[in-house]
Amino acid sequence: MxxxxxxxxLTDVGLLTLLAPMPLPQSIPPQFRMDLHCAYHxxxxxxxxxxxxxxHAIQDLID
Incomplete structure (x- = not known):
């Protein structure tokens, strides 16, 4: 999986929650990937x- x-x-069963959206940096560095998306944050x-x-958050739940 x-x-x-x-x-x-894990989100559906309430063990993880979405993080607050992270603001974009003032100046976007060249390696910044606007075409990729992370559902967690x-x-x-x-x-x-x-x-x-x-x-790491999922591993903490396992541990």
Whole structure:
């Protein structure tokens, strides 16, 4: 199961909640990816499946 699938299942049962949306930086750096979206913090920058903070939050639930 992918990280994003796990995230939505845990959100549905109330074990995880969405983070507050992160504001865009004043000056957008060249490596900033506007084409990617993270459902966990509700904004661009990276994919949900590659978000390390989400991976750690799920691991904390397992532990």
């Amino acid at each position: 992918s990280l994003s699938q796990t995230f939505w299942k 509700q904004g661009p920058r990276h994919e949900t499946d590659r978000y390390t903070t989400l991976r």
